[in-house]
Amino acid sequence: xxxxxxxxxxxxxxxxxxxxxxxxxxxxxxxxxxxxxxxxxxxxxxxxxxxxxxxxxxxxxxxxxxxxxxxxxxxxxxxxxxxxxxxxxxxxxxxxxxxxxxxxxxxxxxxxxxxxxxxxxxxxxxxxxxxxxxxxxxxxxxxxxxxxxxxxxxxxxxxxxxxxxxxxxxxxxxxxxxxxxxxxxxxxxxxxxxxxxxxxx
Amino acid sequence: xxxxxxxxxxxxxxxxxxxxxxxxxxxxxxxxxxxxxxxxxxxxxxxxxxxxxxxxxxxxxxxxxxxxxxxxxxxxxxxxxxxxxxxxxxxxxxxxxxxxxxxxxxxxxxxxxxxxxxxxxxxxxxxxxxxxxxxxxxxxxxxxxxxxxxxxxxxxxxxxxxxxxxxxxxxxxxxxxxxxxxxxxxxxxxxxxxxxxxxxxxxxxxxxxxx
Numbered sequence: 001x002x003x004x005x006x007x008x009x010x011x012x013x014x015x016x017x018x019x020x021x022x023x024x025x026x027x028x029x030x031x032x033x034x035x036x037x038x039x040x041x042x043x044x045x046x047x048x049x050x051x052x053x054x055x056x057x058x059x060x061x062x063x064x065x066x067x068x069x070x071x072x073x074x075x076x077x078x079x080x081x082x083x084x085x086x087x088x089x090x091x092x093x094x095x096x097x098x099x100x101x102x103x104x105x106x107x108x109x110x111x112x113x114x115x116x117x118x119x120x121x122x123x124x125x126x127x128x129x130x131x132x133x134x135x136x137x138x139x140x141x142x143x144x145x146x147x148x149x150x151x152x153x154x155x156x157x158x159x160x161x162x163x164x165x166x167x168x169x170x171x172x173x174x175x176x177x178x179x180x181x182x183x184x185x186x187x188x189x190x191x192x193x194x195x196x197x198x199x200x201x
Numbered sequence: 202x203x204x205x206x207x208x209x210x211x212x213x214x215x216x217x218x219x220x221x222x223x224x225x226x227x228x229x230x231x232x233x234x235x236x237x238x239x240x241x242x243x244x245x246x247x248x249x250x251x252x253x254x255x256x257x258x259x260x261x262x263x264x265x266x267x268x269x270x271x272x273x274x275x276x277x278x279x280x281x282x283x284x285x286x287x288x289x290x291x292x293x294x295x296x297x298x299x300x301x302x303x304x305x306x307x308x309x310x311x312x313x314x315x316x317x318x319x320x321x322x323x324x325x326x327x328x329x330x331x332x333x334x335x336x337x338x339x340x341x342x343x344x345x346x347x348x349x350x351x352x353x354x355x356x357x358x359x360x361x362x363x364x365x366x367x368x369x370x371x372x373x374x375x376x377x378x379x380x381x382x383x384x385x386x387x388x389x390x391x392x393x394x395x396x397x398x399x400x401x402x403x404x405x406x407x408x409x410x411x412x
Contacts, residue, residue: 018279027270036263049265053273060277070406137256156257167406181215184253191256 008072015063027056030073034080037153041084043142051087055080071164078168081150088146140190147171148183155180212236213243222250 003011003025014022034055039048059079066075141149150169154160162180166173213221217233237243281289291298316322350356390397 016280018281018285020274020277020279023277023279024270024274027273031265031269031273032262035265035269036260039263048263049269052265053269053276056273057276060279064280067403067406133256134260137260152257156254157260170401177215184250187253188249 009068012063012066012068012072015060023060026072030076031056033073033158034076036157037077037150038080038084040138040141040153041088041146041149051084052080055083058083070167074160074164074168077154077158077160078170081168082170085146085150136191137187140187143190144183144186148179148186151176151179152183152187212240213246218243218246218250221247223254 003014003021006014006022006025008026008029011022011026015026031052035048035052038051038055039045042048042051055076059076066072141153144152147169151165154165154168155162160168162173162176165180166176169176169179171179213233213236217237221234221237237247316327387397390400
């Protein structure tokens with residue numbers, strides 16, 4: 001059976017029959033988007049991996065409670081959002097730079113918690129520029145409130161519609177629109193220098 | 202009114218800006234496109250949103266460490282089919298299961314022995330006996346409840362209270378009952394380890410699906 005061709009809902013049905021390969025396929029299908037979202041919320045690689053792991057464990061351990069009228073990915077993102085926001089609230093995690101967690105006291109720990117950026121650009125100059133720009137953007141995103149950060153990442157990076165973001169975050173549609181509007185404005189302000197450079201070029 | 206001569210006065214709304222800056226998401230009415238073409242402010246807003254969207258789209262998707270899915274799978278407990286769950290429960294509680302089986306077997310044995318002592322009993326007469334007994338039991342229960350209510354003075358108390366009800370006392374009573382109900386519901390949710398936010402979002406989703 002080729003699990004890659006199955007829809008999310010089919011895989012969930014197979015998981016409910018204890019099919020481990022279906023569960024593995026769902027993990028592999030969603031580990032990148034969920035990890036990306038969680039990482040951009042907590043900005044610590046090890047912590048993001050632990051939280052992402054917990055997201056999947058909670059998802060599968062509560063699969064019988066999953067309402068099939070809901071998109072599986074929305075349910076997964078909802079669990080990821082709730083878990084990460086709960087963590088941020090409890091631990092009062094500081095907003096940090098892409099160069100690693102502020103709690104990293106050794107170079108190894110700094111390396112472990114820092115964000116590794118990849119680029120498909122061939123020219124070294126373009127690669128450096130792309131890394132630099134991505135770094136600025138990541139730093140700007142990290143300065144947003146967690147709610148704004150989640151909303152704008154789900155909208156622009158994951159391409160989720162407003163209604164789905166509203167369900168994931170558990171807030172009214174109007175609030176999601178406000179979050180996204182304010183997040184865009186704050187990003188625009190935070191990236192003002194780079195933005196103007198881009199306009200000049 | 203002829204729609205062709207309607208003139209748009211305000212600037213583009215957020216959804217309209219998105220439709221122009223992030224194509225593929227929505228269809229934009231011709232009037233809005235025409236406005237965007239003529240309005241410098243809206244053009245600037247569209248360009249800014251296009252730039253931001255392109256920058257965010259270009260963010261590298263991040264990848265957890267190699268072997269991440271293996272680590273997850275080691276901790277995952279997938280739901281088991283009911284047959285497997287029954288078998289597991291039997292294995293876990295072997296003594297209790299054996300006792301339950303022995304009890305059930307003894308009950309069936311005693312019943313069969315009793316029936317064998319009375320050859321006039323047929324399945325029909327046994328069924329009729331059971332129906333008659335259960336109906337009699339139900340009626341006696343209803344009669345007992347009625348007798349209790351009548352004898353306890355609850356009716357007299359209710360009549361007395363009804364004579365003194367004012368709009369304020371009725372409101373206070375209803376509010377109190379509602380608050381106690383909501384508090385009980387919250388306690389029930391916390392006992393069942395259900396997040397109340399999940400219930401509200403679930404209800405909202407159901408409304409949306411039905412609507």
